[in-house]
Amino acid sequence: xxxxxxxxxxxxxxxAVNAGEDAAEDLVxxxxxxxxxxxxxxxxxxxxxxxxxxxIIRENQQMxxxxxxxxxxxxxxxxxxxxIMEKSDQAAFKQSLLSFNKTLDTHAGRAAKxxxxxxxxxxxEAAHELTNSCVNCHAMWRQKVK
Numbered sequence: 001x002x003x004x005x006x007x008x009x010x011x012x013x014x015x016a017v018n019a020g021e022d023a024a025e026d027l028v029x030x031x032x033x034x035x036x037x038x039x040x041x042x043x044x045x046x047x048x049x050x051x052x053x054x055x056i057i058r059e060n061q062q063m064x065x066x067x068x069x070x071x072x073x074x075x076x077x078x079x080x081x082x083x084i085m086e087k088s089d090q091a092a093f094k095q096s097l098l099s100f101n102k103t104l105d106t107h108a109g110r111a112a113k114x115x116x117x118x119x120x121x122x123x124x125e126a127a128h129e130l131t132n133s134c135v136n137c138h139a140m141w142r143q144k145v146k
Contacts, residue, residue, distance in 0.1 A: 027098060033078060036078060045104075068111055072105050085141070086144070096140065100137045107130035
């Protein structure tokens with residue numbers, strides 16, 4: 001019985017990883033393809049984050065909204081993002097892409113919503129969480145880029 005449960009657990013884990021890989025493929029396929037690399041896309045996202053932060057400092061709702069829109073509606077790079085990783089890291093990187101894509105959307109959207117309501121301290125908290133998410137992802141993956 002224990003071997004059956006272990007085998008079932010391994011099968012389900014494999015299915016979850018494959019589902020995550022498929023979901024990452026679907027996410028990238030759902031976005032407009034840009035004529036830029038993943039690195040260039042990350043530079044655009046960094047600029048959008050800076051626009052959010054500057055908008056908050058200046059209490060400029062439009063700057064925050066525009067920066068958030070860039071993050072929330074970003075295109076896909078011209079190549080599959082996980083190809084920047086070694087094959088052994090690609091499945092885990094796909095999982096991270098799914099997780100961080102959702103997290104960035106959430107924090108950028110919250111910053112824009114709070115700014116639109118004039119709640120600048122709350123907008124700053126959301127922008128801080130956005131930055132932390134970027135830093136956390138980079139800490140996990142930056143040294144693994146091939």
